[in-house]
Amino acid sequence: xxxxxxxxxxxxxxxxxxxxxxxxxxxxxxxxxxxxxxxxxxxxxxxxxxxxxxxxxxxxxxxxxxxxxxxxxxxxxxxxxxxxxxxxxxxxxxxxxxxxxxxxxxxxxxxxxx
Amino acid sequence: xxxxxxxxxxxxxxxxxxxxxxxxxxxxxxxxxxxxxxxxxxxxxxxxxxxxxxxxxxxxxxxxxxxxxxxxxxxxxxxxxxxxxxxxxxxxxxxxxxxxxxxxxxxxxxxxxx
Numbered sequence: 001x002x003x004x005x006x007x008x009x010x011x012x013x014x015x016x017x018x019x020x021x022x023x024x025x026x027x028x029x030x031x032x033x034x035x036x037x038x039x040x041x042x043x044x045x046x047x048x049x050x051x052x053x054x055x056x057x058x059x060x061x062x063x064x065x066x067x068x069x070x071x072x073x074x075x076x077x078x079x080x081x082x083x084x085x086x087x088x089x090x091x092x093x094x095x096x097x098x099x100x101x102x103x104x105x106x107x108x109x110x111x112x113x114x
Numbered sequence: 115x116x117x118x119x120x121x122x123x124x125x126x127x128x129x130x131x132x133x134x135x136x137x138x139x140x141x142x143x144x145x146x147x148x149x150x151x152x153x154x155x156x157x158x159x160x161x162x163x164x165x166x167x168x169x170x171x172x173x174x175x176x177x178x179x180x181x182x183x184x185x186x187x188x189x190x191x192x193x194x195x196x197x198x199x200x201x202x203x204x205x206x207x208x209x210x211x212x213x214x215x216x217x218x219x220x221x222x223x224x225x226x227x228x
Contacts, residue, residue: 004157033215042118042204042218043158055213091157100214101146101165105157 004106018080025094120219137205
């Protein structure tokens with residue numbers, strides 16, 4: 001079984017530019033999560049999808065961050081415009097309908113904002 | 115609200131010695147508890163989890179953890195450290211009623227000395 005895929009693995013941009021990250025969850029997994037992991041800290045949930053609907057986006061900075069999961073499979077997370085403090089690893093995770101208590105993580109996208 | 119505290123951001127152990135990583139949580143209802151490991155430039159890998167039942171949980175790579183409700187703790191142990199155990203370890207808590215979103219501790223980086 002293929003794991004959670006994310007791309008790109010690394011991205012360097014200048015502040016005020018825009019960037020997008022892509023996530024492909026494990027096949028059949030209904031729930032998808034995006035986490036932000038700042039260097040030296042634990043991951044923090046940004047947004048949670050159930051199929052193509054948003055379950056929780058209370059920690060998402062909506063003035064600059066957006067996310068979508070149009071067909072209930074792949075998801076994209078966008079930042080526009082980026083700030084220096086957005087430098088972090090963005091992790092995508094997914095869980096199945098039958099084992100909602102266990103999340104499987106992708107390798108992450110490391111974003112550096114200069 | 116739930117929170118996780120990991121005591122010690124860095125732990126150094128000798129190869130063959132006991133590994134003990136401490137985790138305390140705060141939750142208004144019985145939580146699900148997790149330990150994840152993160153190797154450099156990789157995503158999070160699940161080591162073990164507690165949801166219900168036996169409070170001593172065995173995971174991969176020889177790790178185990180014990181849920182102690184009275185102490186609100188979920189410490190991770192391994193009897194004999196191996197060089198390959200050098201990584202960062204995260205304790206996390208979730209609740210089914212909160213959509214199973216994970217709240218992570220700050221992480222503990224383990225260094226294994228030969």
